[in-house]
Amino acid sequence: ETGVTQSPTHLIKTRGQQVTLRCSSQSGHNTVSWYQQALGQGPQFIFQYYREEENGRGNFPPRFSGLQFPNYSSELNVNALELDDSALYLCASSLDGLAVTTQYFGPGTRLLVL
Amino acid sequence: DAKTTQPTSMDCAEGRAANLPCNHSTISGNEYVYWYRQIHSQGPQYIIHGLKNNETNEMASLIITEDRKSSTLILPHATLRDTAVYYCIVRVKGAQKLVFGQGTRLTINP
Numbered sequence: 001e002t003g004v005t006q007s008p009t010h011l012i013k014t015r016g017q018q019v020t021l022r023c024s025s026q027s028g029h030n031t032v033s034w035y036q037q038a039l040g041q042g043p044q045f046i047f048q049y050y051r052e053e054e055n056g057r058g059n060f061p062p063r064f065s066g067l068q069f070p071n072y073s074s075e076l077n078v079n080a081l082e083l084d085d086s087a088l089y090l091c092a093s094s095l096d097g098l099a100v101t102t103q104y105f106g107p108g109t110r111l112l113v114l
Numbered sequence: 115d116a117k118t119t120q121p122t123s124m125d126c127a128e129g130r131a132a133n134l135p136c137n138h139s140t141i142s143g144n145e146y147v148y149w150y151r152q153i154h155s156q157g158p159q160y161i162i163h164g165l166k167n168n169e170t171n172e173m174a175s176l177i178i179t180e181d182r183k184s185s186t187l188i189l190p191h192a193t194l195r196d197t198a199v200y201y202c203i204v205r206v207k208g209a210q211k212l213v214f215g216q217g218t219r220l221t222i223n224p
Contacts, residue, residue: 004157033211042201042214043158056210090157092212102148103212105157 002027004093004106012112013081021076021109025093031055032074033103034066037088049074050096078111086113118202123219132189134218136202139183145206147178149187151198152217158201161187192222 005024013019025032031050035043045058049068063079072093078085088110092103119137126132138147146165150158162169162176164185169176175188189196201217 035212042216043212045211045213048210058211088155092157101208102160102163104160105150107157108155110155 006106010110018079023074023091025072029093029095031094031096033092034076035090081113120218132192134187137184138204145204147185148203150201153198197222
């Protein structure tokens with residue numbers, strides 16, 4: 001069974017640029033959730049994708065957007081990068097549709113905005 | 115989702131049981147207690163979850179009080195690799211998101 005993978009592992013961008021982060025869900029999982037973790041803080045929920053549709057969103061501006069593909073992998077796009085977007089970006093996959101769903105996290109992508 | 119309260123930090127000697135408390139006094143009947151841990155700069159790792167019965171798996175045991183207002187995560191024989199931030203999360207069935215607090219920074223000492 002393959003776990004959750006994310007790419008790239010590290011990324012450096014400058015303010016105003018755009019970035020795309022990628023996530024491959026665990027085998028058999030149909031749902032991907034994205035989280036942002038600033039230094040010293042717990043992860044914060046950005047949004048979730050279920051069967052290629054956004055299925056819930058946290059308190060993040062529209063410049064944070066996402067996609068889910070038919071194979072359930074996902075992308076997180078951030079436009080007009082700001083310095084405060086520097087963080088660890090985590091994706092988590094789960095198999096939704098069951099009574100209780102557990103989210104399994106990938107290793108994260110560390111983004112630095114200069 | 116109900117709010118959780120955890121100690122900011124704890125220490126435990128290697129080989130001893132580590133008992134991590136969590137208070138969730140406003141938990142409702144359809145909310146589960148989840149535990150995750152995060153080793154420095156890695157993604158959170160799922161440990162265990164439960165509703166009202168005590169649960170055990172290969173990593174840990176989860177003890178939930180009868181009134182469900184608090185719980186304890188037990189690592190039976192802590193090793194240095196168990197040093198991490200441990201998050202207690204209360205999550206309603208079917209909720210999309212996990213709401214992370216500050217967690218407990220557990221340090222296992224040799």
